[in-house]
Amino acid sequence: MSTIRLGLRVGRWGVLGFGALAFVTTAVQALAFYQVAGHTAAERATFAQSVAVLASHFTVVLPPPTRPDTVGGFVQYRGYGGLAILFAVWALAAAAGAARGDEERGVVEAVLATGVTRASLLAARAAAFAIGALAAAAAAGAGLEVGAASGGESIPVSSVLEAAAALAALALCCYCLTLLVAQLTAARLTAAVAGIVLLVLFLVNSLSRNLAWLVSVRWLSPFRYYELSRPLAPGGPFEVWATAVLLTAAALACAAAALVFARRDLGSPAVRLSHAVHAAGYEPSRNPWWRIPVARGLYERRAGFFAWMVGMMALGALFVALTRSVVQPLLALPGLERFFTVFIRGELYSSFLGYIWFSTAQLLFAAFAIVQVARWTSDEAEGRLELVLATPRSRALVIVERAAVLAVGATLIALASWLAVAAAAGSQAIDVDRGRLIQASLLLVPFTLFFAGLGSLLAAWIPRAAVGLLGGIAFASYLADQVGALFKWPSWVQDLSAFRLFGTPLSDGIDRQGLALMVLIAIVGFGSSILAMERRDVGS
Numbered sequence: 001m002s003t004i005r006l007g008l009r010v011g012r013w014g015v016l017g018f019g020a021l022a023f024v025t026t027a028v029q030a031l032a033f034y035q036v037a038g039h040t041a042a043e044r045a046t047f048a049q050s051v052a053v054l055a056s057h058f059t060v061v062l063p064p065p066t067r068p069d070t071v072g073g074f075v076q077y078r079g080y081g082g083l084a085i086l087f088a089v090w091a092l093a094a095a096a097g098a099a100r101g102d103e104e105r106g107v108v109e110a111v112l113a114t115g116v117t118r119a120s121l122l123a124a125r126a127a128a129f130a131i132g133a134l135a136a137a138a139a140a141g142a143g144l145e146v147g148a149a150s151g152g153e154s155i156p157v158s159s160v161l162e163a164a165a166a167l168a169a170l171a172l173c174c175y176c177l178t179l180l181v182a183q184l185t186a187a188r189l190t191a192a193v194a195g196i197v198l199l200v201l202f203l204v205n206s207l208s209r210n211l212a213w214l215v216s217v218r219w220l221s222p223f224r225y226y227e228l229s230r231p232l233a234p235g236g237p238f239e240v241w242a243t244a245v246l247l248t249a250a251a252l253a254c255a256a257a258a259l260v261f262a263r264r265d266l267g268s269p270a271v272r273l274s275h276a277v278h279a280a281g282y283e284p285s286r287n288p289w290w291r292i293p294v295a296r297g298l299y300e301r302r303a304g305f306f307a308w309m310v311g312m313m314a315l316g317a318l319f320v321a322l323t324r325s326v327v328q329p330l331l332a333l334p335g336l337e338r339f340f341t342v343f344i345r346g347e348l349y350s351s352f353l354g355y356i357w358f359s360t361a362q363l364l365f366a367a368f369a370i371v372q373v374a375r376w377t378s379d380e381a382e383g384r385l386e387l388v389l390a391t392p393r394s395r396a397l398v399i400v401e402r403a404a405v406l407a408v409g410a411t412l413i414a415l416a417s418w419l420a421v422a423a424a425a426g427s428q429a430i431d432v433d434r435g436r437l438i439q440a441s442l443l444l445v446p447f448t449l450f451f452a453g454l455g456s457l458l459a460a461w462i463p464r465a466a467v468g469l470l471g472g473i474a475f476a477s478y479l480a481d482q483v484g485a486l487f488k489w490p491s492w493v494q495d496l497s498a499f500r501l502f503g504t505p506l507s508d509g510i511d512r513q514g515l516a517l518m519v520l521i522a523i524v525g526f527g528s529s530i531l532a533m534e535r536r537d538v539g540s
Contacts, residue, residue, distance in 0.1 A: 030147020354506030373455030453525025
């Protein structure tokens with residue numbers, strides 16, 4: 001029991017942070033429903049029809065809605081659909097940090113020295129996360145109730161609890177899968193490998209709505225079982241068996257992780273790639289890459305950058321193919337084919353591609369920035385930053401080199417995605433302005449630096465909370481772009497969102513003012529982080 005309490009205490013900031021995000025998400029979506037859905041049955045029926053038509057073109061991300069004419073059905077679709085992704089990311093970060101981050105810092109060895117077995121340690125961590133996930137999911141339900149109350153309605157408590165149970169079960173399943181991956185891989189690869197596994201499982205389910213050949217294997221995805229329950233929509237089901245499958249999968253993954261954990265050495269992965277054996281040596285490496293600023297950072301992170309490049313290229317090509325499959329039926333609508341053909345056939349494809357691909361790319365590049373900030377904070381927590389400063393190297397130079405490495409890495413990833421999208425668009429006979437496409441792709445670099453600059457400041461100021469706070473900032477930025485105009489927020493508030501500053505460069509060109517603001521905020525963030533690091537002891 002004491003181990004569970006320790007897990008809850010260590011993860012309290014994650015529970016509070018993601019609970020607050022969940023509360024705000026559902027409350028805002030409920031308030032937005034009353035702003036746009038109307039009040040009469042006829043207005044809401046028209047609104048629901050519009051939502052259903054729009055949702056049918058974006059099933060690659062979210063499942064089709066159920067009763068979007070009601071606040072419960074709408075929030076189930078818009079709110080809880082996004083929370084599934086958010087909680088999966090939380091589970092990934094929490095499990096990777098708990099499983100291998102604590103092990104690298106010696107925390108696991110200290111806990112095991114008290115007599116706690118390895119199996120009970122993993123079970124206690126999973127139990128602590130389950131309690132925290134359930135609390136955060138309950139906060140989402142509270143946000144929905146608050147938003148519904150503003151419209152003079154209420155959601156049955158039983159439905160709210162069922163939605164919380166399904167969301168917490170999904171998060172626990174992702175957590176335990178990450179625990180299993182952590183036992184098999186090296187510590188610094190855990191987050192990347194587990195992220196790839198969860199992304200593949202998510203895409204297997206989401207793409208099966210459009211690609212029939214994936215239907216036969218989507219039962220492997222935990223996201224499939226989560227979306228079967230839609231208790232917030234009137235008459236929507238809560239599939240007890242599907243939630244039980246998620247809990248069973250979590251228990252099996254945790255048991256497998258405990259079995260592997262018991263058989264491997266601390267600090268070493270269960271699966272080791274074969275490599276040449278070299279005699280131990282204490283001389284500095286002769287590899288020239290380690291002596292060149294920026295190049296050494298790129299060389300050290302080459303596997304991670306390569307994985308991001310390959311992933312973005314694959315997703316870019318996939319989204320181009322989806323663009324044709326979605327837009328083609330629109331061109332076949334009676335009475336509209338001639339209009340599209342004569343006037344906006346090319347613009348329709350380009351506009352839709354710009355919306356669906358670059359909206360997704362922005363989220364992924366924001367995640368890339370958060371991953372790099374997590375690496376910076378772990379470098380300090382695990383003592384690597386102290387070793388770097390002892391070479392000697394100034395703190396300002398460390399910050400500048402971090403920014404340069406991230407900028408070059410983001411540029412390489414952006415160029416790789418541009419090549420994939422351009423090649424796929426050519427093979428699909430989609431007419432896209434190549435100049436604007438490369439400009440839009442490269443605009444993802446200052447977009448990434450926007451979040452990285454803020455993350456650098458947080459990492460230098462309060463490193464232990466940096467990743468969580470940056471995730472909250474990214475989410476708030478996305479939310480401001482999505483609902484700022486709907487709630488008539490001041491333009492200066494909306495302009496604080498990097499997603500708004502990015503604009504729609506593929507269809508409208510680059511917003512120079514938005515670009516300048518992103519660059520300015522990035523420079524201020526990195527510059528302020530130099531001052532903050534100079535005034536704080538490393539590790540404190």
